[in-house]
Amino acid sequence: MQTEEQQLQFTDIHNDVVRSLVVTGRGYYITLGCAIFVLLTCFFFPWFYQLYYGIGAAGMNSPTVWGTYLASFIFWIGLSHSGTLLSCVLHITNSQWRKAMYRSAEAMTLFSLMVAAMMVMVHLGRPWFIHWSVPYPNQMELWPNFRSPLLFDVMAITTYLTGSSIFIYMGSIPDFAAVRDRTTGWRHHLYTLLSLGWRGTDTEWHRLGWAYTFLAVLIIPLAVSVHSIVSWDFAMSIVPGLHQTIFAPYFVVGAIYSGTAGIVTVMFVLRKYMNFEQYITKLHFDNLGKLLLVLSLLWSYINILELFTGWYSGTSTEYEQLKYKLFGYYAPLYWEMILFCGVAPLLLISNKFRTSFVPMLVLSIAINIGMYTERFLIIATTLSRQYLPESWRVYVPSLVELSIIVGSVAMFVTLFLLFVKIFPSVSIYEVKETMKIPKKKGMPEWQATH
Amino acid sequence: MASNALGLFLDPDSALEAARRLKGAGFARPELISPIPIHGVEDVLGPKKSVIRRFTFFGGIFGALSGFTLAAGTAVLYLHPTGGRPIITIPPFLIITYEMTILFGILATVLGFLISARFPAIRERVYVPEAGVDRFAVTVDCDGEERFRRAEAILREAGAETVRSISEGES
């Protein structure tokens, strides 16, 4: 990093970020166009069809009433878990390498949360009544059932969404201010508004520092609680294969795991297509790689644990469950998951692998595919092997479901593309902090532009 | 007419130095404007107390109370016995409480930040665009010519690149 940053000046990062906001190539518009098109055709169109026809448009059936929609929900929630969480942890531990990447990581959190919320809408049988799950005074005096794990979800996710959006906004106030005077037209007004009139006085810096740290401290336990709660949607039931104490840590680890992989993917894209080569460097990939390795080991450990307890219990319910998972109808998916999430990441042991970009990209995507499979299997293999053998059924996702999965990805991409044009996707001031204090030199060229 | 002396520095240390001298020369508390947080301001210009922590704390307390009240209160308001559990069921309600604690903690922190940093700024205040990029500014308000000249002198000898006089609202 140092070697690269020797010649880097405050003004450079400044200009780079501002460029990333104002200068837009045809490539961007094309990508955005495609994303929006896919979003409309693969997400909204099938969804509207499903609203008209009923959940029957999906492949779910009587014992397996949950399916890919819920799997996607968990997946996106999981993906949201490294952004803010990681950023907070690193902020508190005050690690330098965080600074170039945390902004986009937090954005990832935000948008995957939004997509997750959308998946809930898709999942519901009567989404037009979703407001009933929100506690608001009404003439029926009916309130949501606060004993329900699903309602914990509602509370947790709302909080998490609020928290992380505030967190990302607070972090960018100085940057809004910084780009405020470099932009014109609507952007200028927007940033003036967003920067709340930030000047950069020592008082402001001081307050921001405090607030930011407090937020970080609050958000870490929140993020952990969110995915524990998501896991309780399952673990609080008495369904064999779901009713497991290990589930909360299992889900949290899985979440951070897939989230970190997600960050790697996003980092790669930003670096490549937004020309942030100088700021997002081998170092970041190296550190993320190490993190991934640790997480993958944790994940494998918990999986083995789950198998063992299932086998050790010896009860027919657990045992059939296990047999079905390993050798049943969905077995290929299971082994694919093991390969992608348990075996492949072992490559990260090698320094060379961690510091080479393309392989990291491939691996990170593989991991997330594996993690999606995991979420799918958790639902499909357990619900189709309930207590009464007479009710056993196999569940096969329908085309509508598959296309909605694709569409949800498009939704995420769209949101992210819009984000990089509005938010400084690399934190200007924090990157400046990591640089050497400038030496005396001629007037910066920005005055010439005045 | 209240006017300020403004000195632009190329590096934070000389800016800090200037601030110290101004303070020593009996000026009102100088203000530093910088593109990045400068460390060690407290040592120079004396420590700052932040009220934010109190906001966070009491926000959390409020959240906890309101969380449990919401869960328990609504349960009592319209009795729906479920699963043979009591109407007021502690463990799940604690989870609600937990989430609400954090939610209100966060909101209160933001509030605290806005208030203590006087955001959003309604009226224009002394603002130095250069300080948004790579300059470190020191402003100190000085009424009258000769006080301004004294300030300018101090700033210059501290190594200010430029010194100008600005008045509130100008930028």
Added chain:
Amino acid sequence: MSILDRFVSGWREFRKDGYYEEFDYAWTMTIDLDRCTGCGACVTACQAENNIPIVGESAIDKGREMQWIRIERYWEGEYPNAKLNFIPMLCQQCDAAPCETVCPVTATYHNQDGLNAQVYNRCIGTRSCAVYCPYTVRYFNFTDHHWDAPLEQQLNPDVTVREKGVMEKCTFCVQRIRQAKDHAKDDGRRRVRDGEVQPACVQSCPSEAMIFGDRKDASSRVSKSMNDERAYRVLGELNTRPSVIYLKKVDADAD
């Protein structure tokens, strides 16, 4: 009475475990597996009484059949010693129902009859109750159903027709229970007499394998039969405390 006292007393009341035990009735059904022949009369009776839709071949193939009460069959042994056991499976109206706790909008809860009520209007279709139900006796409306005219003329006006996206299940023919209670009130009786109300399935069972009644009335037939030494609960180990109690099949050649 000061605020504090009221708070304390309220707290005591609402912290009581198993609030439902104070309800007027505890409707219970016993099913004698030694009598059940698996003929399926109960299934059709239920379909007729409760406006259960005809879902069609493809839906059943997908696993979306709608039968609030179904006959489960379990084979034992191989030829020539094969045995087939039938067991009617319907909503067990659990006192400690897992489905009730999980519904985020209280669309299912324990009502004054000690029944596990399902409020169709309130249901938003999270389907979590069906997941939590260990007996998989909750059925989801995967789409709107229709009756070829004039079949719809048969629909029971006392029972709603459920729309898409709503969960439904056996109600112990709550409409009949309501009616019986109204009659009792009209006759100035405090309680429904034993045998005055029967769900469609019980009422139709050709081998009289099912008995329905109020277990709070110790003299009722159901109370007697649920104290039979053959009584057991399916998946009793899960401790959901079902209100449907089965009487063991008698295997004369065992023991």
Added chain:
Amino acid sequence: MANVDRREFLRLVGAGGVGAGAGFMLAESIKHPVEYLIPYPVPPEEFSPGIATWYNSVCGMCPAGCGISVRTREGRAKKIEGNPLHPVNQGRLCALGQAGLQVLYNPDRLTGPMIQNGERGDDAFVKATWEDGLSRTAERLAAARRDGIYVLSQGVRGHLANLFELFMGELGSDRLLHYDFAHPHPLYAANKRFFGEHQLPYYDIRNTRYLLSFGADYLTNWLSPVHHSLGFGHSRQGNDSSSNDGVRGRFVQIEPRMSISGAAADEWIPARPGTEGFLALGIAHHIVADGRYAGDDASLWRTALAGWSSGRVAGLTGVSEGTISRLAREFARAEPGLAIGGGAAGNHTNGVDTLVAVNALNYLVGNIGKAGGVVFNPDPVTGGSAIDRQANYRTMQNLIENARDGNIDVLIVNNTNPAFTLPRASGFREALAAIPTIVSLSSFMDETTLMADVLLPSHTYLEAWGDDMPQPGVGFPVGAISQPVVAPLYNSRSTGDIILGLVGKLGFNEAIPWTSMEDFLKDGWREIYERGSREPGDFDSFWRDVLVSGVWGENARRGGSVVIAPGVIEGMAVSAPRFSGESGEYPFILHAYLSTAMYDGRGANLPWMQELPDPMTSIVYGTWVEMNPATANEMGLADGDLVRVTSEKGSIEAPVVLFPAIMPDVVAMPIGQGHDALGRYARNRGANPIEILAPETESASGNLATSATRVALVATGRRAAPVKTGGESRQLGRGIVQSTGSRSAPAGHSAKLNSIPIIVESAVVESA
């Protein structure tokens, strides 16, 4: 009316507004007439909206003749339940009976008279008026040769049967046939041969302690399933009024493929198809040999049964000697024990012999005329002649030949469907083509009706007047009134009224003066009323009482005098069963059984019945072939493989279902599906095993030996897994269905077996 959707509702509200003078332009736009909300503009006083009205009537879905009470709201039938007062079903009802509503409200009903206009069979009918239809029929009848007139009806009893008799008498033809596929001809023949009885006795399962059933699926479709189920339940666990003093009845089922009765039995014994009679004789031999029979004709029996040592019988039947002797001992010891036979056992070429042998068992344990045994029925109150009108396969063949030879001018078909329930080999369909005039009174466009020239659709049994004398009875005379429970839906008429209409057209009025079935029925019941046994009163109140209760009976039981036909003991023998097809070429015996839901196919157009999972396999909507898993394994067939079932007379396709309780050399198929008519729910679904049955007849009774066809199975290589509601069919040790040793388990047993002790909450009932 239920499920008014919002739009419709608004329309209706609008319609109400019209009444309030909202302007008639709106009325133009409203398609739903206001009276749609309440079927009658002027409701009759017997009901008020919102209050259910109950009508007691008789079930018409199968020949058992259960009493029903129908719940109606706003003039629409809502639910059929058993009539608690009726001695046959005592308030209970089977699935098929409850599905009667879907006969009434079936979307595929014939809505009015029609006349064939084009080629027979291609469903080219044009609407006609009753006047037109009746006069057309009448003139054909008038023109026809006396013995060229055939009336082919479903089995009708009571006064409708009488009316048919009168009508035929006037027409001067005795070609009146009642045809039901499932009619137990061999059972009648056997009882005639053994007891000299021309009607069936009452089998008192309720009070028996040991039931030995030879192939009779008495819980599903044999004679009176609901009544038998009641008896079964009672005999199993008794109840408060326990007359079998707490002794749990034991049930033994002998059949090649486990039926529902087999599943319910304590013991299921597979015996080679057609050898059930040998087994019966073997058991009889044992009873006599052990000296358990001490009648004065014991010596006769000993000689008659000499040849049937259990050793030989074991060889013939494949049932071990030990089992045979055990059965003999148990059966003889249990007092009373009851042996019944029928179903597949009766439908072999030696069916009557078999059933006679079964009767011999009853005789030997001396349960004739005793509670828990065989109780003789008094003659039916009226319409008894119908019993002898029942057409067996020979009679039908006779009809077919006559048709071929052009001896039939007019055929009137009443709600029976031989085109479906006769084997293709019988040539019935072709024979129909040779009949110049066919008149059908069916309510549905079934296979036979499709061939008719004139359609005079009759009411369903829920819209028509009639009565029924259950056959077999329950030991004493019973009569039940069938009354209309709803206003007729369509422009149809009751069978009786149609006949009376023809009477009018043909000018038989002086012999048959009645103009409506209701009058005819009333007059008929006046006779019943006047049977001396009743104290004088006025008929109208009696009539009202009968209508209200829906049933009438009198306490006139027959004594248990045991007379067996002379020479029957000496002639006691069972001939070897014949099968069509070489065992080499056709390795399997086809066991075609009546499906629980469809009966003989009449239930196939009822969606509820289509969706009622088959109790044994949980299959819906379709036909399948049940195979022993081991056999299937040898043939490399898996569950769901589509096979071609080929007999000498034809072949059909159906998927294989592995069935753990069927003999290795037997394949079983349910009857009921495979219609090529009968409406949207039935058409082109599954296959009809009757099609490929060989026209083997039971030698004595002339009934179609439906179990006497051998078939071969050929894999088609395609898969067509049947649609079923059940998943895994094993318990995997999860203790879902639990069973206990014996009835007298130690007290507190349940607490041990059950994690939560089941306790009764403290009682809070006032003494009401």
